[in-house]
Amino acid sequence: MTSRDGAAHHPVMVYSRPHLPPPLTQERKDLYMQVGLHATGCTAAFISAKRADLVRESALFLQTLSHMWVQDGVDEADVWTELLRRVEVSELLHRLNQPPHRKKKNGSPSRPWRVTTSKLP
Numbered sequence: 001m002t003s004r005d006g007a008a009h010h011p012v013m014v015y016s017r018p019h020l021p022p023p024l025t026q027e028r029k030d031l032y033m034q035v036g037l038h039a040t041g042c043t044a045a046f047i048s049a050k051r052a053d054l055v056r057e058s059a060l061f062l063q064t065l066s067h068m069w070v071q072d073g074v075d076e077a078d079v080w081t082e083l084l085r086r087v088e089v090s091e092l093l094h095r096l097n098q099p100p101h102r103k104k105k106n107g108s109p110s111r112p113w114r115v116t117t118s119k120l121p
Contacts, residue, residue: 022072031071035064 022028041057069076 028071031064031068035061035068038064 038057038061042054042061045051045053045057066076068074069079
């Protein structure tokens, strides 16, 4: 479904608390910088195949995200629930794309529905 401007429509999630924009403090700006640096560090470690660096930067990225959630009043359970929902939908789409156990009379498996993307919704 698309909106009038042609952008894809995503369902609005209902979170545990309403969102009020917090003031932009220096502490908040520093946190933005940290999360960006750790995200960049994850990407650089992945590209250069440095597994130990990827693990370390990923942990720092998640830890910094957690600090951001606390500052913004986001319940961590909402984030993990959303992530779990996306993983489960992805797994469902993957299962639906598998051929059934029975084959057609001509010997080839039928594919009643073909999912052509591996992207999470």
